[in-house]
Each structure stands twice: as C-alpha cells, then as structure tokens.
Amino acid sequence: MTSRDECVGLDQKDPLAELRSEFILDDSLIYLDGNSLGPLTTSSRERVRTATEREWGEGLVRSWGSAGWMEQPTRLGDRVARLIGAGPGAVVVADTLTFLLAKLLGTALELRPGRTTVITDRANFHSDLYIAEGMARLTSRGVRVVAIDRNRLDEYLNDDVAVVMLTHVDFRTGEMLDLSGITARVHQAGALMIWDFAHSTGAVPLDVTTANVDFAAGCTYKYVNAGPGGPGFAYVAPRWHAEIRNVLPGWLGHVAPFDFEETFRPAPGVRQLVTSSPSVLALAALEGALDVWDRVDMSEVRTKSLALTDLFIELVEETLPGEFEIATPRSHDQRGSQVALRHSEGYGIVRALLERGVIGDFRDPDICRFGFAPLYVRYVDVYDAVGHLVEVLEKGEHQDDRFRVRHAVT
C-alpha cells in the first residue's frame, strides 16, 4: 500500500504542484468538492475587485467600451475553447448551462425538422431532464423526450431521432462516456449530438474537433473555478455556424446591438447565442480562473487526475476492504476526475468527514462523492482523507444522532 512518505514524494515530483499556491485554500481543509464548486484563486479575487471597484466603480457605464465588457462573451469563450479542443470563434460564454442547453436543443430541433425524438440519459443531471422536457413541450410539434439507459443507446437510434443529449461525465458515478464513439453513432443515425460538459471541463482533456461534436455546453463553477453560479459556455461546430438560430434571442446577440432594429438579425457565429447583458462580476471571476488555466497542460492534468483517483481507490480498498461499493469505473478511459463510494450510511459519513475538514458531498440515495481537482489537490490530501475516513468508521462518528435527519449537502 502506498505510504504517506511516498505521497509526499509524489507531490514533490508533481509538475502541477506549484499551482496550488494560486488558490486561496486553508491548509486545515482537504477540499474534495471542486466538482461542485471550485475554490477561489488569487487572480479571480483580484479580477473581481478590479471589475467591481475600478471598472464599475470608477469607469461606470463607460466600461462597456473601455473595459471591454461588450466583448467578454466571445473573448472569454476563446479562452474556454482551449479546454475543450475548440478553435477560436466557436465558444461563447453566457447565461447558464441550462439556458444554453435550451438554445442548443431549440436550434438542433430546427435543423432536423422531420424528426420528433430527443434522446437523453435517465441518469442525467436533473436540470438537463427538465429543460429537455420543457423545450420539447414549447416546440409543440409533437417532440418527445425519451430518457433511456445510456448503455442501450443503439437500440433507440433510428430515423426519428433528431437530437441526442448526454452528459459526458456522470455527476453521480464519475463515469466518462466515449465522446467520439457515441457522437459517430448518433451521426450515423442522422441525428445531432449535444454534449453537457459540466463535469468534464477542466477535469479531463476534451477534443470536440477530433470527436466531430456538433454542440456542447458546460458550466464554469466546478473544475474551472469561476465561482458560485458562474456563467455557462456553449460550443457550436464551425460547420453549423451559418445554420444555427438563437431560439431565445436578445439584443446582445444582434449583429449590431446599438442599431436597435425591430427584427432580430443574428451576429455571425456563436455570438448570436448571447441573449442578455452578462454579469460582469461573474465574468471577471471566470477571467481570473482562466488566468490559471492558460498556464496548464491538460495532459498533465489528466495524468495527475488518474493518479489521484487510482490512489484514492487503492487506499480505500486496502484500508477498508468491502466497506464500500466503488461506483466509479476502474478503467481509465471510463473515468472522470471524481470517485463515488456507495454506502448505506453514506450521508453520515460525508457529514462526519465534513466536521474533520474533509469536504466531499453526498448524493441520494447512497453516494459519497469525492472530486480530485489536480490543480490544487495533493497526493498527501488523498492519503489523509482516507485516514480520516478510516477513523470516522472506526469511531462510528457517522452514526451520530445529528446525522439522522438529512439536510442538503451541496
């Protein structure tokens, strides 16, 4: 079994180790919930201060021009693009993931007018299920959403399928789907593919170009570290740029917003997907987070991510044999950057760990979820987290009366 000294050694050799100092993280905490909310970077803190106190406070309305607020959605989009393997001009930052999925679904359905089926994953994140149903109902031409077992996708692919919308990394188990393979099968059926990258962006290398993805959207508040409720982003393959239509249009997606025309004329490319004035403070936090990402090689992130999750699984199995069902795939090509442990007393376990400063989260009915973000999680953190887990179970801390009634653990 890997020792703590070996973990210290791994940290010393880690090419990403120096990045931890960019994050404001109390060393008394072991933060394994960056898959829910990434921590604050020094650069985001400074960017938010500047945007609030200088750009808004001093520049006032002039900052829409002088501070470049108008161009933020596409300028930051181009920086997010690097994280998903997209070229410049193909990603826009706007709204939230759910609204962007709505827009992508709306335009994808229009691109397949003769087809009436939207396929999604029964285990998808719930907002994805809700917005898919919502859009199907709005586009009242008999579109139906079929939420399936994703492992049986091929059985459902037929010439009535307009769109398949899947989340690339499962939010519960951390299972990663085959981006290229599924996209190709969906295309073979004549359908379009929308990927949700909520748990992928900044967690695993993505290459939408090679994988021939049509559309994708993601959030920035998880592994990207853009802060609570941070903006979403959308990718549209360049081959679709001339054909998409923002079904929820607003003035900032107009080709000339200040011409105030009565009829919506879309801006070229992904820019038309912007609806409203973006939250400048939220974009500033994202900009700061991207200052760190600009320095990062995603292949190094992936190598460390797999090493951290492998180490966690190894230590759990060695120290607590049979205690947990490990819901996350062992196979590297099916794993995101989190590990999910199933346990009937999982809620109490996560709460007891929280009291020890080990922050993970719980998902009904029995999943203890631990995210391993390679930019700031250390090998010793993994070692120490498992040490705490062993002590919680040995001392029965998870069976404390206070944990009998469940409250949300975000």
Added chain:
Amino acid sequence: MTSRDECVGLDQKDPLAELRSEFILDDSLIYLDGNSLGPLTTSSRERVRTATEREWGEGLVRSWGSAGWMEQPTRLGDRVARLIGAGPGAVVVADTLTFLLAKLLGTALELRPGRTTVITDRANFHSDLYIAEGMARLTSRGVRVVAIDRNRLDEYLNDDVAVVMLTHVDFRTGEMLDLSGITARVHQAGALMIWDFAHSTGAVPLDVTTANVDFAAGCTYKYVNAGPGGPGFAYVAPRWHAEIRNVLPGWLGHVAPFDFEETFRPAPGVRQLVTSSPSVLALAALEGALDVWDRVDMSEVRTKSLALTDLFIELVEETLPGEFEIATPRSHDQRGSQVALRHSEGYGIVRALLERGVIGDFRDPDICRFGFAPLYVRYVDVYDAVGHLVEVLEKGEHQDDRFRVRHAVT
C-alpha cells in the same frame, strides 16, 4: 430662471441628500446615466468582497447552506418587492430580464390556450421584441406577435389577444404609461398583462397590487444600482401562483432540488421560476444596493425626480430656446425619471459632454438621454450639466471631427 444658488439651497433642503455619500462617485463627474448603469454603493462593494473572499473563498461549497445562497432568489425578491408594491413571496430574483419575460410569456400563453395574439409596442426595447417573437415561434401553435403603436392599443384588443406586453417607461423618451388603466383595459378584453419595469424600478413608485398587474419583470442594473449585468426579477400576482408553470425549468425551481427527481415538480409560488444556480457575486452586489433602498421612501424619490427633471427642462428651454425638441412628456403623470432631448447633432453633443465629465447617452437616431436618479443626482448637478451643454454648443465642441463616425455610447 432658477439660479445656481437656488440649486445649492434645494440640495440643502433635500431629504435624500445624505444618500449620495453611500455611492462611490467622483465629484468631478456629473452622472446622468443611472438609467443605463447605476453607480457602485459602498455597501455593494463590501457585499461583493464578503461574498467573494469570505463566503466563496473561505466557506467554499458549504456557503450554499451557511451563507444562505440557496434562499437568495426569494429573500432578495422580497426586498425588491417593496420597490414595486408587491407583498412577500410574490417576487423572485433570477436570470436576466429577457429570460424572465420569456418565462412569463410562456406561462401566460398557456393560461390563454384559445388565443393566439401577443401585443407589444413597436417602440419597445429590442430584446423584448426579439424574445416575444422567439417565444411565439417556439410555442408553435400559430401565436403571432403584433407590434403596435401603443397609443392605439384599444383598436387591437379583441378576444384573440392572449397577452399584452409593454414597457412601463419608454427607454428612449422616458414616457411613463398608465399602469392601472392599461392593465384594466387589457383585462376587460380577457387578456393577461406583462409589464417590463426596466426603466421604472427605483425610478418611479409602482404599485402592482393596486394596479392589479398579472405579471411583471425588471432588471436591477439601472436605477436599482446592482451592477453591470445584474440579475433580473419577476413578479407574479398571488392569484396566479397555483397556475403558472416555468416553461424553462431547472433544478433550483424544483420543490426539492436535492431529491433529484426525474420529473420537474415545481416549488410553490414564484420560486419555481428559478432555473439555474444564480450568480452569487451578482446577487451580492444587488444585496448591497438594496441596503440603500431599504432606507428610502419612494414618494420622496418621486418628488425629487420630478423636481430634477422639471429643473432640467426649464434650464434647457431658458438657456437654449428652440435648440432641442424635448421628447419627454411635460405632464408629470406621463414622465419617468429621465429626459430625452432630440437634436440632429445629438451624437456629437453626448460625446462632447462626456469629455467634460457629464455622462449621458445617445440613442439612434437623434436622442440625447439624461437620467436623473434622485439617490445621488443633485440639483447643482442639473444646473452644471446644462451649463456644460450651453458651452458645448456655443464652442461647437460637438462638431469635432472625432465624432463624425459613430461608436456605441452605452
């Protein structure tokens, strides 16, 4: 004609005068563009710092519970409610104005299933026109949007009209419409009324309860001072709470978000209109702005607003007779809190004023727009702004070559 000394005297007697010190405003500027972007308050600066550096930075994901982030949409909604005459539980803060209008239109159309006409104002803000068209097209049951001359509304009200959507204060001219009267006429035709309060909230007293308004939405970055791209808000009359449906649903509007149910079950009341996790930093800025509004009596705001706009009109007419067409109504009951001056060289005039530190804005084709926000604009500011305007025109500064090519003046 009112003298500068008299203006100094008016400021000394102004019951709102002390509020100016809550704003971070350089005394070398005369800020008459709070109808586009309100200035930063000390309280917003502090709230954004706290939310960023303490709640996100130190509390991390735990702050969704411990810092009350989950309840912000309704808690802040209850504070915005005071500004529009709504009771508790009837206003929610979320998304942006345009998305909230989309949701209100969507649910209103469902409440009038046999009717197919949406009426709006040809002179409405463009996002409103675009989103109305977008929603009509999405709800593809033959709904058509008719953009009319709002003065001829009665001619268009018939039993096919499902919804009328108007902006209460015209963004170009500052004309204020008759909230109660129009709502009553729309109801008489069996239609529902959606009001856009973008240029009304914090600018004029509003009483949605007495006016029997069905639905309303607004933004918070203008007179409310919540910062660039600040969140929107929506009002739903309590009589509709049991009947509305969020047509763009997401997990945070679910009755039990952490139950992760496959099917959307709406939270009670307006809460269901929340779709995604809100930007906590944007909400923090709004919270700070509301700290000031909590201390304000809207009738005092109205009294000063009318005095400021009267004074501006008087001074412009006295010092520059015949130079401008005053597009804003003289009648108090038809005036918001801005004055629009038409001039064929309006663009150059606004740019030349900007260089003198008098910030207004320009709207095609010929409107110089000046907003008078009673919380921080002083009577002497009005006097001095007109003084600058006189000098610009006397010296021909507005005809400078640099102003021949128009750039956006936000």
